[in-house]
Amino acid sequence: MKTEIIYFSATGTTKAVVTAIAKGLTGNVHFIDITQPEKRKNVTAVNGDLIIIAIPVYGERIPHFLFDYIKQIKGNGTLLAAVSVYGNMGFGISLEQFKDFAKTNNFRLIAAGTFIGQHTYTSKEAPVAYGRPDEQDLSQAEFFARSIQQKIKMGDFTCPEIPKCILAGFITELPDSGTRFLVRQPRIKGTSCNACGACARKCPVGAIDLNTLEINESKCLRCYACVKICPKEARTGGLRLSVFRTIFYHIGMKRKKNQIFL
Ligand SMILES: Cc1cc2nc3c(=O)[nH]c(=O)nc-3n(C[C@H](O)[C@H](O)[C@H](O)COP(=O)(O)O)c2cc1C
Numbered sequence: 001m002k003t004e005i006i007y008f009s010a011t012g013t014t015k016a017v018v019t020a021i022a023k024g025l026t027g028n029v030h031f032i033d034i035t036q037p038e039k040r041k042n043v044t045a046v047n048g049d050l051i052i053i054a055i056p057v058y059g060e061r062i063p064h065f066l067f068d069y070i071k072q073i074k075g076n077g078t079l080l081a082a083v084s085v086y087g088n089m090g091f092g093i094s095l096e097q098f099k100d101f102a103k104t105n106n107f108r109l110i111a112a113g114t115f116i117g118q119h120t121y122t123s124k125e126a127p128v129a130y131g132r133p134d135e136q137d138l139s140q141a142e143f144f145a146r147s148i149q150q151k152i153k154m155g156d157f158t159c160p161e162i163p164k165c166i167l168a169g170f171i172t173e174l175p176d177s178g179t180r181f182l183v184r185q186p187r188i189k190g191t192s193c194n195a196c197g198a199c200a201r202k203c204p205v206g207a208i209d210l211n212t213l214e215i216n217e218s219k220c221l222r223c224y225a226c227v228k229i230c231p232k233e234a235r236t237g238g239l240r241l242s243v244f245r246t247i248f249y250h251i252g253m254k255r256k257k258n259q260i261f262l
Pocket residue numbers: 008009010011012013014015056057058059060061085086087088089090091092116117118119120121179221222223224
């Protein structure tokens with residue numbers, strides 16, 4: 001059996017989850033990392049018995065720019081497992097979007113899973129999902145993979161029941177600019193930047209000019225990949241107001257469980 005895992009991961013948590021999923025699979029597993037913009041220039045042609053698509057949740061849904069890309073992938077009847085990774089706040093409509101996508105693009109959705117990853121905006125003061133996925137999460141991701149293969153082995157290709165999000169209408173209408181209102185665009189602070197360019201090369205939407213290191217405000221997702229990769233801790237960001245941090249921590253402090261749907 002050949003499995004293709006297509007994933008996007010700006011800060012590595014989705015990558016950790018799909019790596020664990022791959023450990024649970026038998027047969028040939030091929031990764032397609034679509035995090036960097038040049039990897040999304042051409043549409044991926046599916047070439048496997050099972051396709052797994054994994055994304056992080058932004059604004060309770062599949063990030064817009066990413067969904068626009070994914071929507072071009074044609075299934076031709078191939079089996080699909082959908083994975084969303086979220087920061088312990090909510091996965092919103094992400095799995096429902098995958099279900100609609102499967103129907104429209106001729107995939108057979110046979111499994112879906114939603115896993116917790118450390119929240120992008122976690123901090124010492126508001127440690128939301130800090131350190132996740134942890135060992136327990138990763139072993140559940142492996143279990144998810146084994147369960148998918150078991151389902152296929154039994155000849156069961158039914159579509160799982162995905163719970164409906166009661167705020168779906170509201171979430172669909174939320175503008176991306178909401179995050180910009182809450183979260184600062186990363187900036188270079190102090191004099192420690194040595195112009196290594198790692199942040200510019202890491203940016204998943206090419207928003208950082210490699211020469212000037214300036215960020216194109218309208219392109220920036222606030223994914224903080226540039227902040228996390230900086231070896232000098234020169235790039236900083238954070239929530240705009242301390243009140244946002246209090247609300248953020250209040251919503252995200254209680255450990256949520258991963259969920260799988262088969
Ligand atoms: C712009 C943006 C919006 C986000 N929105 C949500 C959200 O709605 N719910 C949530 O639980 N986590 C949210 N997160 C957190 C990410 O889903 C989480 O940190 C995820 O693990 C990041 O995946 P990655 O490390 O593979 O990039 C958001 C992160 C970003 C950057």
